[in-house]
Amino acid sequence: MKKQVSRRDKILQTALRMISEGGFHNSPMSELASRSGVAVGTIYHHFESKDALIRALYAACAEQVSAAVLQGVDEKLSNSKRFETMWLNLHSWYSRHALEFSFIRQFESSPFVSGKGHDPGFFSQPVLDVFREGVKVGKLRKLKAGALSALFAGMVSSTVTMELREGKKLSGKELAELASMGYAAIRR
Amino acid sequence: MKKQVSRRDKILQTALRMISEGGFHNSPMSELASRSGVAVGTIYHHFESKDALIRALYAACAEQVSAAVLQGVDEKLSNSKRFETMWLNLHSWYSRHALEFSFIRQFESSPFVSGKGHDPGFFSQPVLDVFREGVKVGKLRKLKAGALSALFAGMVSSTVTMELREGKKLSGKELAELASMGYAAIRR
Amino acid sequence: MKKQVSRRDKILQTALRMISEGGFHNSPMSELASRSGVAVGTIYHHFESKDALIRALYAACAEQVSAAVLQGVDEKLSNSKRFETMWLNLHSWYSRHALEFSFIRQFESSPFVSGKGHDPGFFSQPVLDVFREGVKVGKLRKLKAGALSALFAGMVSSTVTMELREGKKLSGKELAELASMGYAAIRR
Amino acid sequence: MKKQVSRRDKILQTALRMISEGGFHNSPMSELASRSGVAVGTIYHHFESKDALIRALYAACAEQVSAAVLQGVDEKLSNSKRFETMWLNLHSWYSRHALEFSFIRQFESSPFVSGKGHDPGFFSQPVLDVFREGVKVGKLRKLKAGALSALFAGMVSSTVTMELREGKKLSGKELAELASMGYAAIRR
DNA sequence: GATGAATGAGAATTCATTCAT
DNA sequence: TATGAATGAATTCTCATTCAT
Structure with missing residues (x-):
């Protein structure tokens, strides 16, 4: 066992x-x-197959990401603080998990996603719920949680890619600015 | 001939x-x-090879993108206006060239880029020069043009991906906001 | 147990x-x-192995066939009646046991038979004895019981295959004719 | 070429x-x-595939068989003579083409035939036409040409199998008898 | 330049069989 | 006896690339 x-x-x-x-x-x-x-x-x-293995790996990564993203996120936080925290959590996780980051990028831009079957989904329901709640209370743009979170995650992803490319880490202050920008991009 | x-x-x-x-x-x-x-x-x-063919295709796409991005961008524009225009140009081109967009995404997250040889480069020198100039005059973050432009382009890319996923186009107003955010993300 | x-x-x-x-x-x-x-x-x-399993299955089928073939066959019958009865018995059994029929056909024309080891044998000794007796008393062609019975069984098999192909059962009268023909084919 | x-x-x-x-x-x-x-x-x-190769091989064999079967068969012959000739032709061809015979038997009793798609067909149209004509003029049983010819060919096949098993060739006289029997089996 | 038959290393997948529990 | 996870040789098929015409 x-x-x-x-x-x-x-x-x-x-x-x-x-x-x-x-x-x-x-x-x-x-x-x-x-x-x-x-x-x-x-x-x-x-x-069952190589395909299935890759999907399982993606699912496993996605699960870890979702758990990491929610660290320290609770109802007491203001909306801006909530999403900035998530932004930084995601950035931190990606930065500390280079292999997973690379794999996720490849998976998401390959025909695995859009091709066969549906999108396996990236963020867990609890994460998506945070976005849904934001829309519900009128703080976020009126878009599906999946779309909003994709935009949000895409910005983090771009940032990390840029850092890797540059070979230089952004400072905490710079990251805070970008996180703030990430929230700005999805808020209403 | x-x-x-x-x-x-x-x-x-x-x-x-x-x-x-x-x-x-x-x-x-x-x-x-x-x-x-x-x-x-x-x-x-x-x-010469399949690899070479794919690189040539990427180069051709990149060339078209760069040309499109610079439409209407000249020295008379303010810095914010300049980059917002570029953001919208890129968004517009991606939206109108779904095949190219998909190809570029695949290419950039595949081992073609980081793996063999150097990065073929995405934006042309003229485009990179706009970023370099921005850094030089103290308007943009002190990062390499390649990094800045990658972050910039990544945000556009995320936005388009989100729209494709959502199956709904953002309004001109929403796009303008995001473009503004794009500039905010790279400015000093 | x-x-x-x-x-x-x-x-x-x-x-x-x-x-x-x-x-x-x-x-x-x-x-x-x-x-x-x-x-x-x-x-x-x-x-012991897949091979052994298949041989065991063939043996089980062959045993059932032999038992079925001898139904109502005794020394009181004339030679023609005897073999016609066997012909009809075999035809009837094959018709009622489509799975066994298909399996037997596959087994017999596969390298299982001529290939490895000896022919497992189809008809039981009692059945072969009926053929031997026929040869002995000068009613059947002077061939080995195995050969005669193979010819005999082959005709029944062809008939059933034909009926399956046609999707239409032959009438009792037609079958009686073919049974008679079967005997004619092996008699002296 | x-x-x-x-x-x-x-x-x-x-x-x-x-x-x-x-x-x-x-x-x-x-x-x-x-x-x-x-x-x-x-x-x-x-x-295209191993399957396709095997089917092509079967088709090639079937074509040769059909050509061989019609040797010396013309309208001047009586019905009995016609079919007896075909019987002997087929017997002769099978006897001289042991490899083809073995292959054909395997192919026909394997799931290749009944399984995927339809029966690829064994005899050519010209051969089937001889059977059709026989039915039309009331000389043969009222069955489809495919069924009649399958029964007919099955008898030849059984005979050859028997000879191979016995390791002894039947005499010309014996073959003539069996050919006659073959016609008897399909005639009205 | 253009053609497409030929190549063969390499890839995914299958499956009879074993053996520790 | 019963189990079923593990094995790995063997099999079918793919496909980038070459080269003689």
Whole structure:
């Protein structure tokens, strides 16, 4: 029982590293297997296909992101503070999780999303609820929670990409400004 | 002479459609050839490899984008007006060029960019110069033009993605606000 | 004890259905296991290998066929009556056992027979004895019982195949004619 | 041009030998390629899939069979003579083409036929027309040409199988008797 | 330049079988 | 006996690239 979880997790973890470094198509199942220390068949025991494995990995990342985003976000905060906190949380998580960040970017701009089936969804319901609530109380633009959050997350993503590109971290003051801007972009 | 250009363009155009719809790896050279009405070998007369073809396509897109972005941008404009105009230009071009937009997104988040060789660069020198000038005169954050423009473009990209996702276009007023926010994000 | 028999039979029964519908190679052990409601390992407790399982299934079918063929066949019957009865018995059994018929046909024309090991044999000794006796008393062609019976059974098989193809059953009179013809084909 | 035909034919010829000896599933494409002296990809250049290759092979065999069956069959012959000739022609061809015979038997009793799509058809229209004409003039049983010919061919097949099993050829006299019986089985 | 048949390394996936529990 | 996770060799098929015409 413990062993299974451990194997499955090991595979996901290896896949994350390989894909974030080389992309989906430089990550053959055979290599994923050997690097994970399991047989090819074992991967197929845990995931129906390579596609399914990638989706599962995305889901796992998305879950972690959502949890991280909500850290310290509660009803006592003002709307601006609430979203600025989320902005900074997301920025922080992306910055500390370069592999996940790279993987998520690749996944979201690949035909995996728009192509087959629907969008697997990025933020969890609790996160989306914060956006919904904002719209409901008239603080945010009247758009679907999915759209608002995508815009919001896109700005964070652009910022992190820029930092990585520049190879230089923005200061806390600069980040606070951008977070404020992020809120401004979605508020009414 | 005319024939060659026409063939090369036809190939690029077909590749754009195929890749934007199916991704790099659902776009085999053989199918690209047949859909373009040429032989496989012909593609290799015009492009050294599939990689080279994709880079050429990106370069062609980037060139068009840069030209579009600079429409109506001149020294007479204030800094805010200048960048807001560029923001709206870019938004407008992306909106009118869904295939190119999809292709560019895929290209930029794939290992093509960070992986092999250098970043092919997105904006042309003239566009980058506008950012450089902004930094020089103390109006923009002290970051490299490439970084600033990436952040700027990322916001537009997020906005368009959001609109596509939502399936609803933002109003001119909303866009103006976001453009203003875009400038705010990079200004000092 | 009862449980074991029941399990073994359930496996054979499921295998019969799967193979007759999809062929040997569309009948993986794992699916056979799940459809039979047992674990893969359990199949290997009852059968040494997939090959052995298939041979066992063939043997089981052959046994049933032989028993069915001899219904109402005794020494009092004339030779013609004897073989015509056998012909009709076989026809009747095949018609009522479509899955077995399909499986037997596949088995017999596959490399299972001529390939590995010996022919598992189709008719039981008692059935073959009837043919041997016919040869002995000079009523049948001087051929081995196996050959004669194969010719005989082949004609029934062809007839059933034809009926299945046509989707229309032959009348009792037509069958009687063909049965008579079957005897004529092997008699001296 | 000449080369292509030759390659395609070589592949079919090798496939015939391999499949007749080892069955569909002991005939991997890689081995088929090497034994044919071509690359794997070349097979796929000529045939869409292994399935398609097998179907093409069957079609090629069926075409040859049909041509052989009609040798010496013309309107001047009586009905009995006509069908007896066809019986003997088919018997002769099967006897001289052991590989094709084995392949055809395997193909026809595999899920290739009843499974996917329709029956690819065995006899050519000209052959079927002979049966149709027989029905039309009231000499043959009122069954579809496909069914009648299947019964007819099935008897020949059974006979050849028996001879192969026995390892002894039937005499010309015996064959003539069986041919006569074959006609008797389908006549009205 | 144009063609497209040929190549073959490489990729995803399958599945009979094993074995520790 | 029963289980089913794990194995990994084997299989089908793909596709970027080459080259003789």
